[in-house]
Amino acid sequence: MTNNETYIASCLEICKTRLVNFSNVADVKEALVDLNAYENLDSLTAPKDVQILDELSENEINQAKQCILDGRFFAEHAAAGEATRLGLGTKYLINIKERLSEVKIAKLISIGKGEEITKEQVIKEAGCKPEELLSMDLGTRHMLAYSFAIYNLAVESSLNPKEVLSRQKMLIILNSKTAEQIISSFENYNFFGFLRENVYFMVQRRYHGINLLDGNLGYDIKSPKRLHNHGQMVMQETMDDEIFFVSEDGSKIFLKSAEFEDVLEKMDDKQSFNIEDLAFLINAIDYKSLAFALEGGKKGYRMVMEIVANNPKAPQKGGMAAFDKKIGRNVMIESFQLKGVKNEDIKYLNKNFNHYPRPSESYRQLKKKGLNMPFAIKKNHIYFEPVQGDINFLVKTEFVKRKVLKPIISWKSSATTPLAIKYMKKQDDIPGFVEYISKFSQSR
Numbered sequence: 001m002t003n004n005e006t007y008i009a010s011c012l013e014i015c016k017t018r019l020v021n022f023s024n025v026a027d028v029k030e031a032l033v034d035l036n037a038y039e040n041l042d043s044l045t046a047p048k049d050v051q052i053l054d055e056l057s058e059n060e061i062n063q064a065k066q067c068i069l070d071g072r073f074f075a076e077h078a079a080a081g082e083a084t085r086l087g088l089g090t091k092y093l094i095n096i097k098e099r100l101s102e103v104k105i106a107k108l109i110s111i112g113k114g115e116e117i118t119k120e121q122v123i124k125e126a127g128c129k130p131e132e133l134l135s136m137d138l139g140t141r142h143m144l145a146y147s148f149a150i151y152n153l154a155v156e157s158s159l160n161p162k163e164v165l166s167r168q169k170m171l172i173i174l175n176s177k178t179a180e181q182i183i184s185s186f187e188n189y190n191f192f193g194f195l196r197e198n199v200y201f202m203v204q205r206r207y208h209g210i211n212l213l214d215g216n217l218g219y220d221i222k223s224p225k226r227l228h229n230h231g232q233m234v235m236q237e238t239m240d241d242e243i244f245f246v247s248e249d250g251s252k253i254f255l256k257s258a259e260f261e262d263v264l265e266k267m268d269d270k271q272s273f274n275i276e277d278l279a280f281l282i283n284a285i286d287y288k289s290l291a292f293a294l295e296g297g298k299k300g301y302r303m304v305m306e307i308v309a310n311n312p313k314a315p316q317k318g319g320m321a322a323f324d325k326k327i328g329r330n331v332m333i334e335s336f337q338l339k340g341v342k343n344e345d346i347k348y349l350n351k352n353f354n355h356y357p358r359p360s361e362s363y364r365q366l367k368k369k370g371l372n373m374p375f376a377i378k379k380n381h382i383y384f385e386p387v388q389g390d391i392n393f394l395v396k397t398e399f400v401k402r403k404v405l406k407p408i409i410s411w412k413s414s415a416t417t418p419l420a421i422k423y424m425k426k427q428d429d430i431p432g433f434v435e436y437i438s439k440f441s442q443s444r
Helices: 004-018 025-030 032-036 058-069 102-113 119-126 138-156 161-167 179-188 229-236 257-265 287-298 359-369 388-393 414-428 433-441
Strands: 073-078 169-175 199-204 210-213 216-219 243-246 252-255 269-274 303-309 320-324 329-333 348-350 355-357 375-378 381-384 397-401
Touching: 004 210, 004 216, 004 229, 004 381, 025 032, 025 210, 025 375, 025 381, 032 375, 058 138, 058 161, 058 287, 073 138, 102 119, 102 414, 119 414, 138 161, 138 179, 138 414, 138 433, 169 179, 179 199, 179 243, 199 229, 229 388, 252 257, 257 359, 269 287, 287 303, 287 355, 287 397, 303 388, 329 388, 329 397, 355 359, 359 388, 414 433
Parallel strands: 073 169, 073 269, 169 199, 303 397
Antiparallel strands: 199 243, 210 216, 210 381, 243 252, 269 355, 303 348, 303 355, 320 329, 320 348, 375 381
8 A cells, every 4th residue: 555545445446346246335234244254264273383472581581671672672552542432532541530430430331231330349349449540541651651661671781771762663553533632642741751753653544434325336525434443554554654753843754654664674573562451551561472572583473473361251352363274374363254253252362462573574565465354334334444463364473372371451341440440550559650750740
């Protein structure tokens, strides 16, 4: 994809090719499960030869730490998501202490579960009241957790933390509604100790729906605009003039695709982080997974996907890890491509903290081939929802798991809000964290 216009044109072309036998959106919606189904669905079995992440040497862990100290690790932070199930807007900007009392949380959970939940139950599960938290939105907590982890690594390594922080490069994915507000937050926090020219931003684009009337396709500019999932996000990264940094005078300096590729060329690994992951707040850098990814890179792997156990008490949808007998390799298949497989039947999920060793190589493949484009129907219009995990079909991919599989710990809905409070309180209580925040409070 060279630009936004060619992306829209490609979406129309996909519809023209794959929906040739359909005359209206209603018929497409009825056939959606079959249209999106993974082509080798009958060939899927349990994943094979999944490597164990915990079996790493001290030398390999030290190499991972050195990768960060040298500034050869690129972090992608996905912060465009809207908390639609919470109804509170962009998840990055939600400040639980200021916006969610235990009474309101109990009400939201009760509505979601269809049974009454008391405020006492909320407090018991959370371990404290929301008012006991430090007053910070989720995104600020996320970025401070990352900055604090690198600061501590520098101190542990007897290096100047300011210099180590200045070497880090990252990309923050925003949405159009709150991009300027979040960028202002970075300004207010002095970019959390990172160099502003090393902190890249991209505003994920939204798209109108495609209409299908009497066999005629058209991009309907009167329809609502929607995000095309996280797969579109990574394809957008390969386009010219989408990624930018903010200069001292506040102007946005945009990069060409080749310039961003040059940035990635200098990186040993790239990792994608989700803003909603709660474990990140207390353990922002997983040296074991980074070490494993670096070793995988030496063996020719260009993507490393960690799988985790689905929560048997509250199974969730997501990418399902499996072995495809037809193509003879492990694959990751998104839930809407599983043709009705129930959440409780998905045993292994993608943790969504994917690594990309030698990231410029997967970037070039993505730019050249793009991703699979599953359909979605919203408000009687056709949209797309490509998934980032499908990069595993473009490059040599290694699957990994822990000795003890643990479910994903993330803030997905009102039901996990008490869990979010618990992890935020854990973060608040980390020795030195409050003092670290004060470094940025003084600069505001």
